[in-house]
Amino acid sequence: MTEKERTKMALTGNEAFAYAMKQINPDVVAAYPITPATEIVQIFAKYVSDGEVDTEFVAVESEHSAMSACIGASASGARVITGTSSQGLALMHEMLYIASALRLPIVLAEVNRALSAPINIHCDHSDTMGSRDAGWIQIYCENANEGYHTLIQAVRIAETVNLPVMATLDGFIISHEMEVVESLDTQEVREFIGKRKPLYSVLDVEKPIMVGPLDLTDYYFEHKRQQIEAMKKSKAVIKEVIEEYNTKFGFDFPVFIETYRMEDAEYAILAMSSAAGTMKEAVDIRRSIGEKVGLVRLKVFRPFPFELLTEVFKNVKAIGVMDRSDSVNSMGGPVFNEVRSSLYELETRPRIMNFVFGLGGRDFPMEDALHIIDRVKELKDGKKLDFVEYVGVRE
Amino acid sequence: MADTFSLSLKELAKRNKGLASGHRACAGCPFPAVVRMTLSASDFPVVVANATGCMEVTTSIFPYAAWPVPWIHSAFENAAATISGVEAAYKALVRKGEIPEQKKIKFIAFGGDGGTYDIGLQALSGAAERGHNFLYILYDNEGYMNTGIQRSSSTPYGASTTTSPAGKVVPGKMQHKKPIVDIMAAHGIPYVAQASVSHWNDYVKKVRKALSIEGPTFIAVYSPCVPGWGYPENKSIEMAKLAVETGFWPLYEVEYGFYKINYRPRNPLPIEEFLKSQTRFAHLLKKPEVVEGIREFIKERWDFLEFMATRKESRGLEENV
Known part of the structure; x- marks a missing residue:
């Protein structure tokens, strides 16, 4: 360097x-x-x-x-x-x-x-x-x-x-x-x-x-x-x-994915682009009260780094995948579906759910980021939740 | 009259640069002759962009290659945009010293009437407005022949196609051809012309004139279609000639906005001569009012051209004697 x-x-x-x-x-x-x-x-x-x-x-x-x-x-x-x-x-x-x-x-x-x-x-x-x-x-x-x-x-x-x-x-x-x-x-x-x-x-x-x-x-x-x-x-x-x-x-740019506080994480969030910045802060906040949560930022979507995702998620119990678009297919966004598919080969598959957020520029505030972490924690603890949750929308 | 841009038939035959035999154009299709005349007419190496269409599919079936010059096809509606990119690359690479400045290359795009009058009009208009140095050649066979004879905005009034079929109520296409050459002339580009595959000398001259110009140029060349129009395979040139002799397809050019009619049939043939020789017009024998409509269209076109040609000044691409 x-x-x-x-x-x-x-x-x-x-x-x-x-x-x-x-x-x-x-x-x-x-x-x-x-x-x-x-x-x-x-x-x-x-x-x-x-x-x-x-x-x-x-x-x-x-x-x-x-x-x-x-x-x-x-x-x-x-x-x-x-x-x-x-x-x-x-x-x-x-x-x-x-x-x-x-x-x-x-x-x-x-x-x-x-x-x-x-x-x-x-x-x-x-x-x-x-x-x-x-x-x-x-x-x-x-x-x-x-x-x-x-x-x-x-x-x-x-x-x-x-x-x-x-x-x-x-x-x-x-x-x-x-x-x-x-x-x-x-x-x-x-x-x-x-x-x-x-x-x-x-x-x-x-x-x-x-x-x-x-x-x-x-x-x-x-x-x-x-x-x-x-x-x-x-x-x-x-x-x-x-x-x-x-x-x-002399830089350390991640190649395909960036991992953030994943070392001992029990559950994790996957986010892309600017939302990952917000999510890093949210992870810090929850870590400060003892939550073992980590973040994976997916940087390269094509080619899809499924091998790395399988590896990085193999020890977590639950994952929340964030999508800033929806496939309008009744089963969530494209990132979610591909991440979920990547985990199929794992012997013990983590629980996984999708958070679709921020459509049309809807703001992604800290409380929404924390909400997502808390939801994934519930998922980890065995609670039955909707497959796809829409965050930050009036319904 | 000094003939700066003419090329003798002997010289043309000697150059003989065209599609390789084995291409899959229909028997009797005249566009291989258009390509041969175009490539042979050029004094410079050329790069060709081709819109999707008959010409593209019949000359490029992988792993065979019929073109003797560099050729690029990307899609249907964008031959003008694609050649814009090629020409821009040439300019940039010359500027950066990657290509020697003295190495002149000419850029030619070929599109059918669907790819030119209709889906490709925007890209063509844009490229003409930007002033790229290219020649766009429209080979006009008056319909979407490659997909099986559908009407385009070039299809003549009264013609039966698969999407303007002559039926019990509607006698074929009910709109006249769009005046594409005048539309291109209205862009104020240096040179625009209408030619026919039947008049080789006129066409070759026009290609050479266009290629002598730095800037966007456009030639519409009439190119009859055996299956689309319904006439015997050995009659393509005759069909094109009939279109000219009946006045349906005037030969003219527009140099910097100044119109010039290149050929006035001395005794124009009745339009029926053209119509009756093609099955696409067969139903019109019982529809004299439609034939009348075509006759009026021809008259209006000629009135317009004669009026435009009264402006006599010329910027002089060719010496006027």
């Missing part, structure tokens, strides 16, 4: 993403404004106008075209970044699958916001959870600092494994809140990410290739199988890149 004094900057989540993009200096940025991610594009456009980056900025007419242009540019060997939120990600949906299946290392700065209807501009995870099977690596960051560093790491991860990566921050809660970001020097960023070395490029007119051909019953499955395998193998790459980053620059 190097003991370097890091530059400390006070940045909002959006500014942190945009600043990382400036240091990355991508070849092409194609993006479209959408609350609450607009600022990323806006700040970046100013960098372009002021000549602080060499990027070709394509101010497209929709997010569908944003991702389409990113695909065209990435297939041309360019390093490509975009940013969006909510409806924008939904409009990209078709193209997200195409970006990943064409194995294009596009990086997306995502700001989590609820999907319509009703239209709402505030945070929940329904947007990126709706894209969970689109073949993108998904990294949910807790705060602006982690968002900044993750975006830089995402470039290396994407280009090593040839899969697109989205790094997410909670809309408004993080995107518009100012926090301390410990930044790298631009030189360090550039050295860490290096130059993109594409395997193929449609700009190579001497060696023409066809990207995106028709694939029927005789080949489609093999190509999908390779993509699935790439996502599986991305686990090793994510680990390697984040660990190298930590070593090189």
